[in-house]
Structure formats: structure tokens, C-alpha cells
Amino acid sequence: MxxxxxxxxxxxxxxxxxxxxxxxxxxxxxxxxxxxxxxxxxxxxxxxxxxxxxxxxxxxxxxxxxxxxxxxxxxxxxxxxxxxxxxxxxxxxxxxxxxxxxxxxxxxxxxxxxxxxxxxxxxxxxxxxxxxxxxxxxxxxxxxxxxxxxxxxxxxxxxxxxxxxxxxxxxxxxxxxxxxxxxxxxxxxxxxxxxxxxxxxxxxxxxxxxxxxxxxxxxxxxxxxxxxxxxxxxxxxxxxxxxxxxxxxQLGQKINKKKQIRAWYAIHLSGAANIKQADAGIDNAWLTCVEFASAESPEKVRLALEEENIESRNVWNPMHRQPVFKDCTAYLNGVSDAVFANSLCLPSGTQLIEKDIIHITDIIKRSL
Ligand SMILES: Cc1ncc(COP(=O)(O)O)c(C=O)c1O
CATH class of the missing domain: 3.40.640.10 (Type I PLP-dependent aspartate aminotransferase-like (Major domain))
Incomplete structure (x- = not known):
């Protein structure tokens, strides 16, 4: 393996x-x-x-x-x-x-x-x-x-x-x-x-x-x-x-590499998913997060990557859905539920090279 x-x-x-x-x-x-x-x-x-x-x-x-x-x-x-x-x-x-x-x-x-x-x-x-x-x-x-x-x-x-x-x-x-x-x-x-x-x-x-x-x-x-x-x-x-x-x-170099990884995903995903980026200000590109058009896609992609021993992860599961916080008041508009349903965090380690991203995005595209 x-x-x-x-x-x-x-x-x-x-x-x-x-x-x-x-x-x-x-x-x-x-x-x-x-x-x-x-x-x-x-x-x-x-x-x-x-x-x-x-x-x-x-x-x-x-x-x-x-x-x-x-x-x-x-x-x-x-x-x-x-x-x-x-x-x-x-x-x-x-x-x-x-x-x-x-x-x-x-x-x-x-x-x-x-x-x-x-x-x-x-x-x-x-x-x-x-x-x-x-x-x-x-x-x-x-x-x-x-x-x-x-x-x-x-x-x-x-x-x-x-x-x-x-x-x-x-x-x-x-x-x-x-x-x-x-x-x-x-x-x-x-x-x-x-x-x-x-x-x-x-x-x-x-x-x-x-x-x-x-x-x-x-x-x-x-x-x-x-x-x-x-x-x-x-x-x-x-x-x-x-x-x-x-x-x-090394923070500057690390951020540059993370941004490079996100750019590679943007090229090689070729529209299969929408890459989340900062709307205002500058973000550190810590994890490349993507949104799919269908709520079935994140789990399909996660399992396909897992089969190749590649870790991906669901985005944060909102707190209002957590049993431990069930008694807390929440002001909701549906956005976090939708983000949770449709999105996934992709491998974003700074050791990755473009060949790895091509391999990962090929698996993603095949799994959809
Ligand atoms: C948004 C957020 N808040 C708080 C923490 C807690 O940090 P730590 O794991 O260092 O306790 C983390 C990371 O784990 C986090 O991602």
C-alpha cells in the first residue's frame, strides 16, 4: 500500500x-x-x-x-x-x-x-x-x-x-x-x-x-x-x-507553498468543485476546502481517496448539530448546514508536489 x-x-x-x-x-x-x-x-x-x-x-x-x-x-x-x-x-x-x-x-x-x-x-x-x-x-x-x-x-x-x-x-x-x-x-x-x-x-x-x-x-x-x-x-x-x-x-515559505497547492488544485480539479478562498483580506491557505454541487459528493470523494490511503476530511460539523450543545440557543440561516453538507478539506501538506495533486484530483474526478 x-x-x-x-x-x-x-x-x-x-x-x-x-x-x-x-x-x-x-x-x-x-x-x-x-x-x-x-x-x-x-x-x-x-x-x-x-x-x-x-x-x-x-x-x-x-x-x-x-x-x-x-x-x-x-x-x-x-x-x-x-x-x-x-x-x-x-x-x-x-x-x-x-x-x-x-x-x-x-x-x-x-x-x-x-x-x-x-x-x-x-x-x-x-x-x-x-x-x-x-x-x-x-x-x-x-x-x-x-x-x-x-x-x-x-x-x-x-x-x-x-x-x-x-x-x-x-x-x-x-x-x-x-x-x-x-x-x-x-x-x-x-x-x-x-x-x-x-x-x-x-x-x-x-x-x-x-x-x-x-x-x-x-x-x-x-x-x-x-x-x-x-x-x-x-x-x-x-x-x-x-x-x-x-x-x-518559515511561516512565509509555508504560506507560499500552501497557496501553490491551492493553485494546483484549481488547475487540476478543472471545475469539478469550487475552491473556497478568502473574500476579504488575505488568508493563509492552511487547508484547501472545496464545495461540490451535490451533497452526495463529499462522502463519495472521501471514500475514493481513503481507498488510495489519502486522507481528506469533512469540514467542521456545526456546533448547533452537536449533542453536547443541544440545549444552547442558536441563530440559524442554513449556511453552515449547507457548507457542512457540500464541502470537504483536501490534503494540503506543504510536502506535496504537483504530481501528488494531479493524482488526488484524478481520483476526485473519477469518483464523481
Ligand atoms: C478554530 C479552532 N479553535 C481552537 C482550536 C484549539 O486549539 P488546540 O488544539 O491547540 O487546543 C483549534 C485547533 O485545534 C481550532 O481549529
Whole structure:
């Protein structure tokens, strides 16, 4: 059987081995160290933010943002329904209440019209609208102008889940840097990985200090142990940072390759499916997602590729369809259901060459 083609495997083609060796040789096997410092600095530069706190996952980063903004029981947090559950679980860790908002069809992200309707309803029902978690799904910039304006109008905190959006931008500004806090992920399938990992990015110094303390067991800066509040062990290890730092140095090349892959798909699919791209701003082309004309096609294609040991994956199954969120309110317009029914993520690893894409697209075309 031919070697498995994964959806988006890690690509270690930079200084990963060197930085890991340096970390090991210097004995910095801890949630501190020079590799972690370099990674933090590079993240700030890359995202144009004043502060970055590397942590152990994107999920922890979202949780920390909610904690630092004092989101608690009874607070409403408006979230997109079309996302990965990790965008939402931290809302439940805080015993706050997620309200799901369907997508607009341009970017597949949160629909600002439905969002405003949901906020107005909650005000009328005397609930406590508190925050928006805005996800830039597949790295596609959401409708930031409209959503920022809504957040300001109703005095809501804006947290950007930019877990999939490192390197994407809107009006020349990095995604994740628009809201009160942004969350990034460096898990194994992301453009930049440390094996696992995440980061909170922000321009707000007070929030930064709060996040830093909370991520480190809420230890106060004292020569002895003092804790004023409940803390979390969410720090990133220096070894993960060594890998992630080498990866981040290569972000530009990785995005160029991802864009090349998407362009090859566009040529070789020859109209068999519609390739999703950012409608506004610039996306990082993390995964090539395609929409088929028929809802039967994604599963047919997925199975045909699987037979050749090639991984493809359904797009996110919306949160309003998930049993775990069955009691949550959702504002729906049918867009995310349709996207889920008709779309598929295709192999997008940066090691792929044009011959691989021709092979994959041949299988797709034959299976339809
Ligand atoms: C949109 C989104 N949010 C949050 C996360 C959580 O990140 P992590 O897996 O690093 O916890 C991910 C990735 O897994 C994601 O894709």
C-alpha cells in the first residue's frame, strides 16, 4: 500500500533539530528558557502585537482570555456555530452560556446580521451579553469591520479565535490582533506547530499580566508562594517552543507553498468543485476546502481517496448539530448546514508536489 497522505502533517524543514539540540544541551527543559523567549518575541513581531503569552494549547489560550476578561456564570458569549468545539468548550469551563450564530456565505464566519439580532434579543430578555468569540475559520478573515462595530456598540469584549489563522491578515493587520485578545494554536496540523501549543496575543498590558499570572498557577511575583486566585498550569514547555520557533521562522515559505497547492488544485480539479478562498483580506491557505454541487459528493470523494490511503476530511460539523450543545440557543440561516453538507478539506501538506495533486484530483474526478 502506498504511504499515507495526511491532511496537513508537520513539515520540519527549518532549524527545528538545531533549536531542540540547543535546548537540550543547555538543559532548558522547563516552561522557561531562551527558545521560549525567542518564540515569544517572534510571535509579537509576526502578529504586530505588543504582548504574546505562549501556552500549552489553543484551547488554554481561549480559556485564559475568558478568565482574564472575567467571563463567568450567567454571561452570554456569542460564538460561531461553524467551528471546532475547542472554540466553545472554554465558555463552558467558565459556566458561561454560548449562543451560536450561523455563518455568512462569503467567509463561512459569523454573520454580523444574525449576531446583532441575537444581542438585541438577549438585551430584551434581560440577559447578560458579555463577549463575542470570533473565529477566522480555515484562516479566512471574518467580517471584522461589522463585528468590531457591533462589539463596540453593545460594549462586548471581542476575543478572536485565530487558531487556524496565523499569517492571515485583514487590511494589513494580523488576524488575532483586532480584539481585546487573540488565541493561536500550534497543534500538529497547524501551519506552525510545536507538537502542541497555543498563545494569547494582545495589545492590552493589563490583560497580558493577568493572562501570564493565570497561566502560571496564579503565582504572584514574590520570593515566596502567594496565590490571590485560582491558577492554571497552562505554560508552554521550552522544547515545544524550540520547534515552534523554527517553524515560525518559515511561516512565509509555508504560506507560499500552501497557496501553490491551492493553485494546483484549481488547475487540476478543472471545475469539478469550487475552491473556497478568502473574500476579504488575505488568508493563509492552511487547508484547501472545496464545495461540490451535490451533497452526495463529499462522502463519495472521501471514500475514493481513503481507498488510495489519502486522507481528506469533512469540514467542521456545526456546533448547533452537536449533542453536547443541544440545549444552547442558536441563530440559524442554513449556511453552515449547507457548507457542512457540500464541502470537504483536501490534503494540503506543504510536502506535496504537483504530481501528488494531479493524482488526488484524478481520483476526485473519477469518483464523481
Ligand atoms: C478554530 C479552532 N479553535 C481552537 C482550536 C484549539 O486549539 P488546540 O488544539 O491547540 O487546543 C483549534 C485547533 O485545534 C481550532 O481549529
Amino acid at each position: 502506498q504511504k499515507r497522505v495526511y491532511l496537513s502533517p508537520p513539515d520540519l524543514s527549518g532549524n527545528e533539530f538545531r533549536y531542540i539540540q540547543e535546548a537540550l544541551e543547555s538543559n532548558w527543559i522547563a516552561p522557561f528558557g531562551p527558545q521560549l523567549d525567542s518564540f515569544t518575541e517572534l510571535l509579537q513581531t509576526q502578529t504586530g502585537t505588543s504582548f504574546a503569552v505562549p501556552v500549552n494549547s489553543g484551547t488554554s489560550a481561549i480559556h485564559l482570555a475568558l478568565l482574564a476578561l472575567h467571563i463567568q456564570e450567567g454571561d452570554l458569549v456569542f460564538c460561531p456555530t461553524f467551528t471546532f468545539a475547542a472554540s466553545i468548550f472554554p465558555v463552558l469551563y467558565q459556566r458561561a452560556t454560548p449562543v451560536f450564530i450561523d455563518s455568512e456565505s462569503h467567509s463561512w464566519n459569523m454573520d454580523p446580521v444574525l449576531l446583532e439580532q441575537a444581542i438585541l434579543d438577549s438585551i430584551e430578555n434581560k440577559q447578560k451579553p458579555k463577549a463575542i468569540i470570533l473565529v477566522h475559520i480555515y484562516g479566512f478573515p471574518a467580517m471584522l469591520d461589522q463585528i468590531q462595530a457591533i462589539a463596540a456598540k453593545y460594549h462586548l469584549y471581542l476575543i478572536e479565535d485565530a487558531a487556524e489563522a496565523l499569517g492571515s491578515s485583514y487590511k494589513n493587520k494580523a488576524l488575532g490582533s483586532f480584539g481585546h485578545a487573540g488565541a493561536l494554536s500550534f497543534n500538529g496540523n497547524k501551519l506552525v506547530t510545536g507538537g502542541t501549543g497555543g498563545a494569547v496575543i494582545t495589545n492590552d498590558e493589563e490583560l497580558f499580566n493577568e493572562v501570564r499570572v493565570l497561566a502560571n498557577q496564579a503565582k504572584e511575583e514574590k520570593p515566596y508562594y502567594e496565590h490571590l486566585q485560582v491558577g492554571y498550569n497552562y505554560r508552554m514547555c521550552n522544547l515545544n517552543a524550540a520547534v515552534a520557533c523554527a517553524q515560525l521562522e
